[in-house]
Amino acid sequence: MPKISRRTSDLGTENAFVVLAEVNELIRQGRDVISFCIGQPDFHTPLNIQDAAVKAIREGRHGYTPSAGIPELRAAAAKDMGGLRGLSIDPEHVVVGAGAKPFIAYTILCTTDYGVGDEVIYPNPGFPIYESQILACGAVPVPLYLREARDFAFDPADLEARITPKTKLLILNSPQNPTGGILTKKDLEEIAAVLRRHPDIWIYADEIYSRLLYQGEFASIASLPGMYERTIISDGASKTWAMTGWRIGYASSPVLAPQFVRWVTNTDSCASHISQWAAVEALNGSQEEPRKMRASFLARRDLIVGLLNRVPGVTCKLPGGAFYAWPNVTEACRMTGAKDSEELRKRLLNEAGVAVLADIHFGARVPDEGQHIRFSYAASNKAIEDGVARMADFIRKNTR
Ligand SMILES: Cc1ncc(COP(=O)(O)O)c(C=O)c1O
Numbered sequence: 001m002p003k004i005s006r007r008t009s010d011l012g013t014e015n016a017f018v019v020l021a022e023v024n025e026l027i028r029q030g031r032d033v034i035s036f037c038i039g040q041p042d043f044h045t046p047l048n049i050q051d052a053a054v055k056a057i058r059e060g061r062h063g064y065t066p067s068a069g070i071p072e073l074r075a076a077a078a079k080d081m082g083g084l085r086g087l088s089i090d091p092e093h094v095v096v097g098a099g100a101k102p103f104i105a106y107t108i109l110c111t112t113d114y115g116v117g118d119e120v121i122y123p124n125p126g127f128p129i130y131e132s133q134i135l136a137c138g139a140v141p142v143p144l145y146l147r148e149a150r151d152f153a154f155d156p157a158d159l160e161a162r163i164t165p166k167t168k169l170l171i172l173n174s175p176q177n178p179t180g181g182i183l184t185k186k187d188l189e190e191i192a193a194v195l196r197r198h199p200d201i202w203i204y205a206d207e208i209y210s211r212l213l214y215q216g217e218f219a220s221i222a223s224l225p226g227m228y229e230r231t232i233i234s235d236g237a238s239k240t241w242a243m244t245g246w247r248i249g250y251a252s253s254p255v256l257a258p259q260f261v262r263w264v265t266n267t268d269s270c271a272s273h274i275s276q277w278a279a280v281e282a283l284n285g286s287q288e289e290p291r292k293m294r295a296s297f298l299a300r301r302d303l304i305v306g307l308l309n310r311v312p313g314v315t316c317k318l319p320g321g322a323f324y325a326w327p328n329v330t331e332a333c334r335m336t337g338a339k340d341s342e343e344l345r346k347r348l349l350n351e352a353g354v355a356v357l358a359d360i361h362f363g364a365r366v367p368d369e370g371q372h373i374r375f376s377y378a379a380s381n382k383a384i385e386d387g388v389a390r391m392a393d394f395i396r397k398n399t400r
Pocket residue numbers: 039098099100101102127173176177206208236237238244248249
């Protein structure tokens with residue numbers, strides 16, 4: 001039998017999809033499971049956006065587009081990304097992709113060489129694709145620990161301690177998956193101060209949750225003096241307009257944009273032509289629906305965090321953005337005799353019918369930070385109330 005490459009055999013995955021398969025199997029067996037696993041809005045894409053896609057189909061927008069994306073979408077994305085960040089972004093510096101996700105790999109591929117020890121620093125816990133793509137691209141992953149005491153930001157001194165002559169790229173993510181933490185302007189100023197001492201490091205600012213922020217003003221490292229030229233801003237339609245399946249993301253970089261275009265040509269050719277027209281409407285059309293969705297996420301955040309903090313053995317910080325809660329369950333594990341968050345997660349699923357993800361699904365557990373699980377609260381109020389009540393019952397009944 002011909003062999004499968006090590007690169008592919010070792011490729012990681014998004015464990016949300018693995019747990020989801022477990023959940024779906026239980027549901028298939030007739031079990032009643034409330035799921036908080038999947039990180040996508042539970043709303044339909046707004047009607048005006050759906051209509052724009054239908055119109056694009058009827059008008060015959062069926063062929064390839066330029067790899068960089070249609071000019072109308074590049075212009076709309078440049079205006080939107082620039083407006084939020086106080087920058088004037090040239091549409092020529094914006095590239096459209098099949099979601100924001102491909103830009104993670106494109107950026108690592110553009111900034112590191114294969115197998116020579118180039119290092120990429122990335123947040124831990126973090127979106128699992130960072131680590132798996134760093135490895136698949138032949139670079140060295142260097143985790144940067146997020147601290148609960150800092151509301152899940154990292155210590156800039158920890159960042160500086162991890163920088164070596166081999167460091168090529170720093171990945172930032174705010175608002176953050178899985179903690180819901182945000183990097184404030186003050187955090188970013190401290191990070192920028194470190195990076196100014198290391199001018200050869202690129203920055204990937206994963207800002208896919210930029211419009212789902214619940215306190216203060218959104219801040220991007222790209223807005224700080226000297227940072228824009230070396231930063232790749234990544235944003236997209238998936239989360240803000242409930243368009244995960246449409247696959248539209250965009251990235252801006254005055255230097256790397258032409259390189260991204262070559263990567264798109266070499267991989268997807270272009271993002272879906274129809275979805276691109278839908279995204280033009282998302283960006284340029286009425287913002288009433290995304291405003292309502294955000295308000296709904298905010299109300300659910302307050303609901304779930306309030307309820308979680310009343311569960312025995314659980315404490316939950318108020319997340320500043322995205323739609324994730326990241327409660328500390330160290331004490332709940334101790335009370336129920338679960339050896340760690342992963343055992344607790346399995347028992348919650350099998351014995352209480354509550355599906356969540358564990359911290360180990362977002363990288364190796366951070367030393368001395370205890371046990372955490374992730375709730376995606378892109379779920380109805382009733383699901384949140386019933387799910388957290390089931391968890392509380394489970395812990396009460398199983399306390400030793
Ligand atoms: C931090 C982060 N970055 C990127 C993505 C990918 O988004 P997209 O659907 O635009 O590819 C996600 C999706 O879950 C995410 O959580």
